[in-house]
Amino acid sequence: MPMNPINYVGDDAETYRNFNALPEEHKNGHVWDSDDISIVNIKKAIKDHYIVSQDYTCPYCKQRLVVNHNATWDAEHIIPKSSHPKFIFEPLNLCVSCKDCNNEKRDKAVLRNNRRRTFPVNSEDYKFVHPHFDNxxxxxxxxxxxxxxxxxxxxxxxxxxxxxxxxxxxxxxxxxxxxxxxxxxxxxxxxxxxxxxxxxxxxxxxxxxxxxxxxxxxxxxxxxxxxxxxxx
Ligand SMILES: [Zn+2]
Structure with missing residues (x-):
């Protein structure tokens, strides 16, 4: 089942543009944990989008959890936000995963070249099965x-x-x-x-x-x- 990346609209599109416009040194992973309403909203949009787009299925263990309350799911940064905070709102770096998989995966490196600066868009750039780029x-x-x-x-x-x-x-x-x-x-x-x-x-x-x-x-x-x- 192909998964569609989120297409930000309205205020979320602006939040995304503003983040991308920040100087590199201000693209900090802590932005994600901010209680600023624009961040709270974009995070909700991200979860709501991927839960449906993934048909309530974790991309790693493939368990299907048909639960509408979105706290059942974790927003998942495929390349961890700890190593690459600049990709925190990148649609192709996002999905939702079950809490157990997210907890296991944590900050583990997934890139073949972990020092990479531009967003890697090819399956071969990743060491593991990418939720967007791999079957x-x-x-x-x-x-x-x-x-x-x-x-x-x-x-x-x-x-x-x-x-x-x-x-x-x-x-x-x-x-x-x-x-x-x-x-x-x-x-x-x-x-x-x-x-x-x-x-x-x-x-x-x-x-x-x-x-x-x-x-x-x-x-x-x-x-x-x-x-x-x-x-x-
Ligand atoms: Zn899982």
């Missing part, structure tokens, strides 16, 4: 039922790292109906996968994880059917 499915395959994120590319792997996406696998293996042994297997394998040194090693780990996940699913399904049966 997520080319980089990460989500096994929803297990909460597992398979990296398909280096960018995918970096995204899983930076956004802490293994938290879902840990959650899955932490409880649920799969056996303790199976939980530990998946946990161990997901950790090792992140450190795999070669494509061959990675493929081997992926196939073992896939088997373990399937075994877990079968167990979960049996337990579910038993529960249904018990209620009848």
């Amino acid at each position: 997520y499915n080319e980089h990460i395959n989500i096994v929803e039922v297990a909460g597992y994120y398979f990296p398909l590319t280096e960018k995918g792997r970096k995204t899983i790292e930076k956004c802490g996406l293994l938290r879902f696998a840990y959650k899955y293996t932490g409880y649920g109906n799969t056996s303790q042994e199976n939980k530990e297997t998946i946990r161990e394998l997901t950790n090792r996968l992140m450190e795999a040194g070669s494509a061959a090693e990675e493929n081997m780990l992926l196939s073992i994880i896939a088997d373990a996940v399937q075994a877990g699913q079968r167990l979960s399904k049996d337990a579910f059917l038993q529960q249904i049966g018990a209620q009848r």
Whole structure:
């Protein structure tokens, strides 16, 4: 699903122009936290726009949270505002993310060249899956039922790292109906996968994880059917 960058209108367009007109040394990340009404308004416009444009879906973990209260979401600076405050209102540097992904990602560097001064508009400029410039499915395959994120590319792997996406696998293996042994297997394998040194090693780990996940699913399904049966 393509995401449209925000197009500022009215007072927000003026706020954006005024910020861009500031001398470089005054383009400070603290502007974002100002309680000036023009900043409060543009931030609300940003969140409201991206929540709908992203169809209530976090661009990193792809969880869908259909909640209208916009405090459910964090406005997300794709290139962190701590390192590049001049991009805080840049439409292609903005989106919303779930609070967990935002909290994991924080100030982590995402640019190949972190000293870059002009706004990078190409996928290749970024180390991870960019919410605007990349097609997520080319980089990460989500096994929803297990909460597992398979990296398909280096960018995918970096995204899983930076956004802490293994938290879902840990959650899955932490409880649920799969056996303790199976939980530990998946946990161990997901950790090792992140450190795999070669494509061959990675493929081997992926196939073992896939088997373990399937075994877990079968167990979960049996337990579910038993529960249904018990209620009848
Ligand atoms: Zn998320």
